[in-house]
Amino acid sequence: MSGIYVYSDRLEIAAELIGFAKSGGQAAYALCFSQAEADQLASRGADKVIYLKGDSPLPENYGKALADYLKEQDAELLVVGATARGRDMAARVAGYLDCGMVSDVAALDYSNGQLNTERIIYGGAVVQSETISGFCVVTVAGGKFSPVSGQAEIKTVAVQADPRVTLVETAPITKEGVDLKQAASVVCVGLGLEKEADLKMARDLADVLNAELGCTRGISEERHWLPVEQYIGISGAVIKPQLYISMGVSGQIQHIFGVRDAQFIVAIDSNEKAPIFKFADYGIVGDMYEIIPLLTETLKA
Amino acid sequence: MSKIIACYKWVADEADIRINPDQSVDITKAKGKISDYDKNAIEAAVEAAGKLGGQAVTLTFGNAGAKPSIKDALSRGPEEAYWVKAAEADQADGAVTARALAAAIQKIGDSSLVICAEGASDTYARQIAPRIGAILNLPVISSVIIMTFEGNSLVATRKLEDSLETVKVELPAVVAVLPEANNPPLPGLKAVMAAGKKPLTEYSAADLGIDFKPRNQVVAVKGYVMNRKNIIFDAGDSVSRVKELAAALRKEGVL
Amino acid sequence: MSEADKMDVIIIGAGPAGIACAYILAQAGKEVLVIERAETPGAKNVTGGRLYTYALEMVDKGLTEEAVLERKITHEQIMILSQDKAISIDYHDPSFNREGQVPQSYSILRAQFDEWFAAKAEEIGAMVACGVKVDDLIEKDGKIIGVVAGEDEMYADVVIAADGVNSFMAQKAGLIKDISAHQVGVGIKEVIELPPDTIQERFNLKPDEGAARMILGCTEGIHGGGFLYTNRESISLGCVLMPEEAAAHGKSVHEIFQDLKMHPAIYPLIAGGESIEYGAHLVSEEGYRGIPQKIYREGFLMIGDAAGFVINTGYSIRGIDLAIVSGVAAARAVLNTSASDQVGPAYLQELKNIELLPTMQAVDGYADLLAIPRIYSSYPRIAVGVFERLFTVNGQKPNSLIKNTKEVIKSNGVSMWQLFKDVLRGYKSI
Ligand SMILES: Cc1cc2nc3c(=O)[nH]c(=O)nc-3n(C[C@H](O)[C@H](O)[C@H](O)COP(=O)(O)OP(=O)(O)OC[C@H]3O[C@@H](n4cnc5c(N)ncnc54)[C@H](O)[C@@H]3O)c2cc1C
Numbered sequence: 001m002s003g004i005y006v007y008s009d010r011l012e013i014a015a016e017l018i019g020f021a022k023s024g025g026q027a028a029y030a031l032c033f034s035q036a037e038a039d040q041l042a043s044r045g046a047d048k049v050i051y052l053k054g055d056s057p058l059p060e061n062y063g064k065a066l067a068d069y070l071k072e073q074d075a076e077l078l079v080v081g082a083t084a085r086g087r088d089m090a091a092r093v094a095g096y097l098d099c100g101m102v103s104d105v106a107a108l109d110y111s112n113g114q115l116n117t118e119r120i121i122y123g124g125a126v127v128q129s130e131t132i133s134g135f136c137v138v139t140v141a142g143g144k145f146s147p148v149s150g151q152a153e154i155k156t157v158a159v160q161a162d163p164r165v166t167l168v169e170t171a172p173i174t175k176e177g178v179d180l181k182q183a184a185s186v187v188c189v190g191l192g193l194e195k196e197a198d199l200k201m202a203r204d205l206a207d208v209l210n211a212e213l214g215c216t217r218g219i220s221e222e223r224h225w226l227p228v229e230q231y232i233g234i235s236g237a238v239i240k241p242q243l244y245i246s247m248g249v250s251g252q253i254q255h256i257f258g259v260r261d262a263q264f265i266v267a268i269d270s271n272e273k274a275p276i277f278k279f280a281d282y283g284i285v286g287d288m289y290e291i292i293p294l295l296t297e298t299l300k301a
Numbered sequence: 302m303s304k305i306i307a308c309y310k311w312v313a314d315e316a317d318i319r320i321n322p323d324q325s326v327d328i329t330k331a332k333g334k335i336s337d338y339d340k341n342a343i344e345a346a347v348e349a350a351g352k353l354g355g356q357a358v359t360l361t362f363g364n365a366g367a368k369p370s371i372k373d374a375l376s377r378g379p380e381e382a383y384w385v386k387a388a389e390a391d392q393a394d395g396a397v398t399a400r401a402l403a404a405a406i407q408k409i410g411d412s413s414l415v416i417c418a419e420g421a422s423d424t425y426a427r428q429i430a431p432r433i434g435a436i437l438n439l440p441v442i443s444s445v446i447i448m449t450f451e452g453n454s455l456v457a458t459r460k461l462e463d464s465l466e467t468v469k470v471e472l473p474a475v476v477a478v479l480p481e482a483n484n485p486p487l488p489g490l491k492a493v494m495a496a497g498k499k500p501l502t503e504y505s506a507a508d509l510g511i512d513f514k515p516r517n518q519v520v521a522v523k524g525y526v527m528n529r530k531n532i533i534f535d536a537g538d539s540v541s542r543v544k545e546l547a548a549a550l551r552k553e554g555v556l
Numbered sequence: 557m558s559e560a561d562k563m564d565v566i567i568i569g570a571g572p573a574g575i576a577c578a579y580i581l582a583q584a585g586k587e588v589l590v591i592e593r594a595e596t597p598g599a600k601n602v603t604g605g606r607l608y609t610y611a612l613e614m615v616d617k618g619l620t621e622e623a624v625l626e627r628k629i630t631h632e633q634i635m636i637l638s639q640d641k642a643i644s645i646d647y648h649d650p651s652f653n654r655e656g657q658v659p660q661s662y663s664i665l666r667a668q669f670d671e672w673f674a675a676k677a678e679e680i681g682a683m684v685a686c687g688v689k690v691d692d693l694i695e696k697d698g699k700i701i702g703v704v705a706g707e708d709e710m711y712a713d714v715v716i717a718a719d720g721v722n723s724f725m726a727q728k729a730g731l732i733k734d735i736s737a738h739q740v741g742v743g744i745k746e747v748i749e750l751p752p753d754t755i756q757e758r759f760n761l762k763p764d765e766g767a768a769r770m771i772l773g774c775t776e777g778i779h780g781g782g783f784l785y786t787n788r789e790s791i792s793l794g795c796v797l798m799p800e801e802a803a804a805h806g807k808s809v810h811e812i813f814q815d816l817k818m819h820p821a822i823y824p825l826i827a828g829g830e831s832i833e834y835g836a837h838l839v840s841e842e843g844y845r846g847i848p849q850k851i852y853r854e855g856f857l858m859i860g861d862a863a864g865f866v867i868n869t870g871y872s873i874r875g876i877d878l879a880i881v882s883g884v885a886a887a888r889a890v891l892n893t894s895a896s897d898q899v900g901p902a903y904l905q906e907l908k909n910i911e912l913l914p915t916m917q918a919v920d921g922y923a924d925l926l927a928i929p930r931i932y933s934s935y936p937r938i939a940v941g942v943f944e945r946l947f948t949v950n951g952q953k954p955n956s957l958i959k960n961t962k963e964v965i966k967s968n969g970v971s972m973w974q975l976f977k978d979v980l981r982g983y984k985s986i
Pocket residue numbers: 123189190191192193215216217218219231232233234235236237247248249250251252253254255258268269270271274286287288289337338420421422425
């Protein structure tokens with residue numbers, strides 16, 4: 001069955017990818033590795049749901065089986081949701097088939113057997129356009145396409161899962177952060193913050209502005225002062241607030257990538273040469289420990 | 302002795318990339334660096350060698366400009382360096398890079414573990430580790446934050462979007478580590494001095510018989526240009542700067 | 557202490573002083589280690605940007621030809637600014653750059669030059685360890701015998717401090733105190749990128765030629781001056797100021813530099829360029845009398861800026877060449893002396909033989925001249941004022957030049973007596 005094959009370990013994304021495949025008028029085949037997923041996907045508008053059945057609970061263990069199946073089916077394109085599992089699976093398939101792959105595309109278009117993509121490189125500084133002809137793999141984050149609906153038949157194919165990696169245990173991560181994507185205003189702290197207790201200063205400003213608190217990667221991943229959901233950037237949250245105010249954020253491109261669509265960017269940093277000022281609408285060069293409390297007071301008045 | 306191979310990429314420092322007004326991209330003035338998170342891969346290999354036994358080594362696929370990376374990488378602890386030196390590295394896509402690295406890994410011989418980082422700081426494609434595993438038909442574990450060893454098995458904890466997943470595999474295997482996996486220390490004086498004396502093996506494309514035919518075709522590279530107001534209040538005392546900022550924000554109607 | 561922990565010589569700092577010294581020692585077969593805290597040599601170094609080639613040739617004949625240099629300086633310029641006016645003097649001397657001879661001086665960019673120079677020394681056999689900061693010296697029986705860097709210790713027969721102005725190592729050795737503000741100026745420099753054609757056009761240069769310009773009167777009366785060097789694809793523009801005076805004046809050094817950039821006679825030279833580098837660094841200001849009482853101890857020598865070897869005459873800053881030359885002197889002393897306690901005295905003797913100390917002594921008077929505050933305010937105004945009257949044509953009968961000059965001097969609040977005294981002082985000091 002030649003056509004577009006889609007896979008995501010997240011049902012919503014899988015549904016969106018089916019929507020993408022159908023939008024070009026091609027046949028859309030949704031892939032999955034469990035009966036439960038198959039049942040849920042069956043109403044999401046695919047032409048067929050393909051359940052590769054084996055005896056491993058880990059989707060990654062079906063990488064080789066999936067590659068073999070796609071080859072056998074003469075698939076045109078594999079579109080995968082860009083999650084940790086999805087990226088891994090996609091790259092395995094590309095490796096087994098030695099084919100082209102574009103990761104985390106910002107834009108894609110598939111027509112006449114050719115894939116055209118745009119993606120960000122160098123942390124967000126550069127946009128690269130690529131084309132691939134022939135079978136290839138692409139990963140794309142959720143939220144880009146609209147899902148469709150419609151019943152599909154489930155086809156179960158027995159396959160051999162790779163037995164080498166076995167599951168020991170799995171523990172859910174409890175999310176403690178807020179959803180910055182919805183926030184109208186965001187106050188963002190960077191590594192210029194000296195100690196955890198000083199977060200209060202940022203919170204006070206955020207309260208006056210009715211804003212949420214965000215941060216750079218280092219604040220959450222290295223210092224663990226804020227939950228990981230709250231860091232902004234290419235590998236964190238990409239936000240679109242009306243107002244973004246940073247303090248002690250140097251403005252490295254990977255972080256800026258997450259706030260490019262903010263309507264107003266305001267930066268407070270003691271280093272006048274900090275790159276953030278190039279990306280800011282308004283800025284104050286100064287010590288945040290002096291400026292932020294003043295700003296909070298002024299805005300209160 | 303069995304080897305633990307850390308793969309790192311020598312990349313242009315994105316902070317030095319210049320975007321011209323016409324959106325063309327100038328990387329000619331950018332300094333090279335070991336891709337940020339690949340330092341975590343190197344450290345992971347050194348730590349793994351300590352726990353598992355074996356010899357940590359580094360592997361890079363890069364053009365002649367990658368020379369300075371060798372000493373830098375070796376100063377971080379590995380005992381030997383391997384360098385697939387080819388001009389084609391510049392244009393390599395994921396398929397070519399993985400082929401080149403896989404060929405080198407085979408040539409290096411007895412290895413128990415291949416460690417990549419999550420993603421390279423230029424492409425951040427997060428493809429290479431799974432691709433290498435596929436080419437060499439080795440098991441792959443990605444998104445790893447903790448590695449422990451039980452005999453000849455690796456028990457690894459992966460960090461996924463909403464769960465921590467612990468898996469087990471018998472070595473050899475390919476692993477991609479996240480930056481949270483460790484905190485690479487800055488190399489000390491003796492480590493830096495020792496680096497210059499450690500062995501380096503260079504492979505040419507011919508040594509490895511690599512097929513350099515890319516699968517992806519790059520058709521355009523364009524700088525991202527952001528137009529912002531860039532109004533910086535830098536005159537007067539703090540109080541007046543803050544007042545000016547507040548006034549400006551009020552005028553914009555964002556308060 | 558194992559064999560592996562001991563070198564013949566350890567040099568702290570991979571600036572021009574340290575590298576020159578390492579080069580010669582390595583060439584003579586010594587085991588030499590240079591320790592540099594920056595990731596690459598020169599990465600953190602700020603300098604105006606002119607190198608006199610005699611110094612490189614002293615390290616090794618023919619080195620200049622291989623060096624990573626910018627433009628050979630064919631135009632020596634002095635510029636006097638006052639308010640929005642300017643006087644420029646352009647001295648062109650082909651004899652500085654005779655066919656078949658090594659040109660007298662070149663503009664350089666330190667990041668590139670230092671990296672090249674260090675690589676060259678490594679090629680010859682020196683070991684250069686970058687990204688490592690020396691934290692302390694190791695002393696035993698009154699002799700310096702090694703260094704501490706982080707958790708590591710390394711030993712050597714001689715430790716050489718080439719760690720630049722306000723040498724932390726020399727302080728550790730007890731040979732200098734932390735310097736006070738009046739002994740150092742703050743230098744600020746920006747590198748502004750421009751196409752080579754534009755640079756050649758703006759400075760009236762041939763493709764491989766360059767200009768070096770000192771700028772007076774740009775410091776709002778504060779002790780100091782500006783400089784400008786043309787590189788191949790950029791211009792280095794900067795100024796050196798006394799930070800204490802600037803603080804008293806109420807303007808930051810940075811603000812004064814911004815004003816210099818915006819001066820109507822300067823701005824057109826850099827217009828349209830993009831700033832690609834900006835940095836600040838201290839400069840020793842005291843010349844000969846800034847050299848510490850003692851620049852060695854047993855097992856320890858100081859070279860380059862660490863020893864205060866900088867000449868600032870107002871019309872030029874020389875530190876790089878003196879750094880190199882002092883490195884050469886130290887290397888020679890180490891190579892030619894066997895008794896450990898004789899290396900220091902031998903070094904001092906080499907500095908004399910090599911003419912470094914005599915040169916610094918000869919220009920010592922400039923420090924007095926440059927201490928006259930009027931040099932930075934009234935005199936540039938007077939000079940510009942005289943020219944203003946000289947070049948003003950408005951149909952009225954002009955005054956005589958003498959009368960004009962007197963008037964200008966008076967209107968600038970300087971008495972003839974004061975002027976006479978200053979001229980005399982200037983004459984005596986240089
Ligand atoms: C592949 C990759 C992906 C990445 N993804 C992300 C991402 O998604 N998000 C992210 O944030 N980062 C990301 N990073 C990291 C990114 O490159 C930067 O390292 C990071 O954003 C820097 O964080 P920062 O601005 O908080 O810290 P720094 O760069 O250390 O900046 C601190 C700033 O605080 C200022 N400061 C210090 N004291 C004061 C004071 N008293 N008052 C005012 N200012 C002060 C300093 O001048 C400086 O500008 C990524 C990196 C890589 C390689």
